[in-house]
Each structure stands twice: as structure tokens, then as C-alpha cells.
Amino acid sequence: MPNLKSDFPQLTTARCVLRRIRQSDRAALFAGLSHPEVIAYYGISYTSEEATQEQLDWYQAQELTNSGVWWGICLAEQGGDNLIGTCGIYEIDDHNRNADVGYWLLPEYWGTGLMQECLRSILAYGFNVRQLHRIEAEVEHGNMASVRLLQKLDFRWEGRRQQVAWRDDHFVDLNYYALLAPNFQVSPHQT
Numbered sequence: 001m002p003n004l005k006s007d008f009p010q011l012t013t014a015r016c017v018l019r020r021i022r023q024s025d026r027a028a029l030f031a032g033l034s035h036p037e038v039i040a041y042y043g044i045s046y047t048s049e050e051a052t053q054e055q056l057d058w059y060q061a062q063e064l065t066n067s068g069v070w071w072g073i074c075l076a077e078q079g080g081d082n083l084i085g086t087c088g089i090y091e092i093d094d095h096n097r098n099a100d101v102g103y104w105l106l107p108e109y110w111g112t113g114l115m116q117e118c119l120r121s122i123l124a125y126g127f128n129v130r131q132l133h134r135i136e137a138e139v140e141h142g143n144m145a146s147v148r149l150l151q152k153l154d155f156r157w158e159g160r161r162q163q164v165a166w167r168d169d170h171f172v173d174l175n176y177y178a179l180l181a182p183n184f185q186v187s188p189h190q191t
Contacts, residue, residue, distance in 0.1 A: 009069060009125060013117045017080030018071035018087070021059045025072055026052055028083035037107045041143040043167060059088075067092050069125070073105065073118055084109055087118050089126045089135060098134040099126060110145065116152055123153065127181045134180050140165070141173040155179045 011018040021029070030049040032038050039045040046052045062068030070088030074080040085105035092099040101122070105115050126132045137155060139146045155177035163171035 008063070009129065011071065011121045011125060012076065013121050015076055016114060016118055016121075017074045017076050018118060018121060019074060019080060020063075021056065021070055021072040021083070021086060023056060025083045026056055028072075029055055029086070032083075032085060032104055032106055035107065038104050041140040041146065042104055043140070043165060059086075062088070062090055068099070069122075070102075071118075071122065073114070085115070085118075087115070087122055089122060089130075089132075092130065092132070094130075096134075097132050098136065099130075099132055101126075101135050101137050116149055119149070119153055123179065123184055127184050132181065134178055136176060136178040138165075138174045138176060140167075141175055147175070147177075150177045150179075153179065154183050154185060156183075 008020040010020070027049055030046055030052040033042070033044060033046050033052060033055060044055065046055070059070045062070060068088055068090030070086055070090070072083040073085040073087060074082055075084065085103065087101070087103035089099040089101050101119065103115055103119060109115075123135060126135050136158075137146075137150055139150065141160065156179070158176045158178055160173050160175045162173050164174050165172050
């Protein structure tokens with residue numbers, strides 16, 4: 001395993017610990033990235049736990065090259081060990097001060113507000129610590145749950161690129177949403 005920086009930015013929210021994704025999380029990553037409901041709009045999926053190593057390697061490469069940070073989402077009440085999803089900022093462009101945001105959560109936690117809580121925390125990291133000016137999200141057309149989440153976080157719709165991504169056996173449209181640093185509001189409940 002590569003030598004990762006020891007100063008990983010672990011974050012906490014009212015209910016979650018956002019920590020470095022570990023090799024020991026591979027089975028949990030596979031559980032999420034092979035779950036039909038999770039991967040329906042995610043764009044990345046795996047057919048075996050061994051194949052999921054590719055995703056772990058990508059998370060590590062992001063950290064080693066300082067081009068992204070991905071966190072494992074764990075419930076604080078469970079001691080911050082059991083991974084229930086991930087979220088991160090990636091394709092960080094320090095010169096232009098922008099990045100992309102991505103996320104997934106196991107379906108049993110959907111509708112609980114956990115992802116909104118986690119994204120507020122990583123957006124604060126992106127804008128305040130990394131000094132980003134813009135964070136954007138690509139959302140497959142039809143993924144209304146993700147659209148509602150981004151709207152709650154004050155992301156604004158910027159347009160749709162038609163048939164820009166290949167999923168399974170067809171092309172899909174992607175909608176683009178963005179949040180600028182001056183429009184980011186920290187929740188009064190954020191820790």
C-alpha cells in the first residue's frame with residue numbers, strides 16, 4: 001500500500017464520522033457499488049469484491065496526487081468503523097479553484113438527511129480549507145433524489161449535456177449543477 005499522508009482531513013458531523021477509506025473497507029465498498037439501487041445512477045459498479053480494488057486504488061491515487069479527497073461515511077454511534085457510503089471532492093483544479101463532488105449511500109440510509117449533513121461538511125472543507133471557488137456535480141437525467149439533495153445545498157442547475165456518458169449499453173444525459181463559494185451557507189447545526 002502506498003505511503004499516504006498522515007494528515008488526512010477526518011471530519012465529523014452531528015451523526016457521522018467522515019474518515020479515510022481503508023483497505024479493510026473493500027467488502028463494504030463492494031456491497032454499495034454492486035447494489036442495484038446505488039449503481040442505478042452512479043456510473044461505477046463492480047461484479048466482485050476483488051474488482052472493487054480498482055476503486056480503492058483510485059481513492060488512494062486521488063490523495064497521493066492531491067487531486068481529490070474521498071471520505072468513508074460511518075455512523076458516529078457505531079464508533080466510526082462501519083462504512084455506509086462515501087463522498088468526496090475530486091478533479092481538484094487548484095489553479096482555477098474548482099472541483100467535482102460525488103457521493104453514494106446504502107439505500108437503508110436514504111431519506112434520513114445523512115448525505116446532506118455529510119456534503120455540508122465536505123463542502124465547508126472544499127471552500128474554507130482548500131479555498132475552492134466552485135464545486136460542481138454531474139447528475140444522470142432522472143436521478144431526482146440527487147437533484148433534490150443538491151437543491152437543498154443551494155447548487156444551481158447549469159444545463160444538460162446530451163448523451164455524454166456511456167452506461168451499460170446506451171448513452172445517458174448528464175445534468176450539471178454548481179455551487180459557488182459566495183453562495184455556500186453553513187448550516188447552524190453543522191459541527
